[in-house]
Amino acid sequence: MRYLILSICVALLAVGCKKEKVKDPEVTPVTPQLKVTVQPVFGAENLYIDSVYTTADGWDLQFTEVKFYLTHWANGANELVEAARFDYTENGTKCFQVDGAVANFGALTGNIGVSADFNHSDPSAFPSNSPLNIMNANGMHWSWASGYIFIVLEGRADTIPDANPLFDHTFTYHIASDTYLGSKNFPTVNWTDAGNSLHTAEFKLDLQKIFDHPTNPIDVRSEYMTHSGGSEAVLTQKVLANFLEALTAP
Amino acid sequence: MNRLLFVILIGIVAFQACKKDQVGYQTTPYELDIPSHFPDMPIPEDNPMTEEGVLLGRMLFYEKQLSGNNTISCGTCHAPENAFSDPNQFSTGIDGIQGNRNSMALVNLGWQTSFFWDGRSHTLEEQILQPVPNPVEMHQSWTKAVSKLKQDVEYRNAFYRAFGTVDFDSTHVSKALAQFLRTMISGNSKYDVIYKYVNSIPFSAQDQQIWNTVTTEELAGYDLFQSLNGADCFHCHNGPLMQVQKFSNNGLDAVFTDLGRGLITGNPADNGKFKVPTLRNIELSAPYMHDGRFQTLDDVIEHYSTGIHQSATIDPLIEFASQGGVQLDPDQRLLLKAFLKTLTDYEFVTNPNFQPLNP
DSSP states (O other): OHHHHHHHHHHHHHHHHOOOOOOOOOOOOOOOEEEEEEEEEETTEEOOTTOEEEOTTSOEEEEEEEEEEEEEEEETTEEEEEEEEEEHHHHTTEEEEEEOOGGGOSSEEEEESOOHHHHTSOTTSSOTTSTTSHHHHTTOBOSSTTOBEEEEEEEEEEOSOSSOOSOOEEEEEEEESGGGOEEEEESOOOOEEEETTEEEEEEEEEHHHHHSOSSSOOOTTTOOEEOSOGGGHHHHHHHHHHHHHHEEOO | OHHHHHHHHHHHHHHHHHHSOOOOOOOOBOOOOOOTTSOOOOOOTTSOOBHHHHHHHHHHHTOGGGSTTSOOOHHHHSBGGGTTBOSSSSOBOTTSOBOSSOOOOOOSGGGOSSBSTTOOBSSHHHHHTTTTTOTTTTOOOHHHHHHHHHTOHHHHHHHHHHHSOSSOOHHHHHHHHHHHHHTOOOOOSHHHHHHHHHTTOOOOHHHHHHHTTOOHHHHHHHHHHHOTTTTOOTTTSOTTTTSOSOEEOOSSOSSOSSOBHHHHHOOGGGTTBEEOOOOTTGGGSOSBTTTTOBOSHHHHHHHHHHOOOOOTTOOTTOTTGGGTSOOOOHHHHHHHHHHHGGGOOHHHHTOGGGSOSOO
16 A cells, blocks of 8 residues: 555656656748838939939929828739838838738739728728728828828929029828729739748839829929819829829839 | 655645746736727737736826925926926926926827927837936936835835836836826817717717717818818828827928927938827917917917918928918917817816826
């Protein structure tokens, strides 16, 4: 009996002291990711916020904000991203980075702007990490049911040909409302292997093309403001059309 | 035999007991009362909200021992009766020195992404560390401030209950104050009901009661506030927080005496820019602007109407700057002011949970 009890106790102690087996290191499968960046340019040169660029008309421009939303970018049935927000001043060229295999996204189609299924929702109700959450919209929601501002181009313009370096007026192009939801089709997207299962695609946004469009130019001297209101339809449509042309895939 | 068995069993029990974690202090999670039309509040992982932390933060907010001569607390320059701001243009520190900026109203701080008029702090915890050692404010080293608190048994107990230590330091003070400040949520004004209405967010019974008191003048003022050809305020002041998170030069000066954000970034393009403040409780938080230059809402409306100064960094959203402002007529000014007063949240400014524990 004594030996039996002693044996049980020793067994219990042994169990209590038993170390966990050393496991072989787990190999975590690497999830392939895709990163989209957008490089704003003005003609041949990269664009910098607050730097001065000159249009074909000879007007000086100084951009302070270049922002836009994109939604439902997909290749057929494969959705790459539901919603993303590009904000050059705040985030630089990074637009979004998501899980995805490069083989599935050799072409892309999607909206420039916020699709109607999201545009009229309570902006506080989106998850806190969603670019559509009011905290992340960074001024791109108008706080009433008309919804989000799809494209924001803001800056200053000098349209008086004098030696005075002070910019004489501002420009504000705010494209919004379901009527002006843009769509874009990129038949080919060339991804670059950045290593570690990451592929990147650097899109370009040539802001010179918005002002110096060959058939649809914008004269910032007189066409310097739209908030997509009813009386601003012509300029709004022009900014949207030129913006869509100005955005190109690698 | 029995003695041997007893010794062995005691040994086993003792051995098993040694494997357990140490028993620690116990905190109670604090549930924030976030209005339905607000986004979730981001809470730092290293400073979760607890009942004990919030209570300690409230004690500290009104604690004058944090100042060098025990005469002022956070609540001195952020007084409840002034919507947690200072009615003086500049606050006066313990040495009789005044700063050069107006004390900002404390409200909805949990959603802010920068702090101070120039945004020099990125977190609430970081911001809180600054006024105590600042020579023009509370002018006391943190070492001394913490030492004074440690002599008080009530604080030793409160810090232990909140953080499980009596060997606390400035980071614990900062965390507790941040927890308290995050509870100071304002989202129950007439404006909130207007916001819900225009965003098709369902009303509660209380919302409906408030909505029934909204006047036609207030709604007309709201239309002006939102109108591009009216007051054009909404670009910088919108959403549940009634602000956007940015820095802006709103045309106060042609030549800057205070570079504002430019002092922090060193970028000339940021000169003359300051944090866009919330308009919540604006009726109660005079004077206005970063330097408190305007005493009344009428002064502010006059500025945006005809007093805009052009400069190299003016915000493009001051869209009528080239005309000197939005040119509101006297009737429009009255309507706009009526709307601005809908931003007063009486429940917030009188909330007993934000008042001193022992007034």
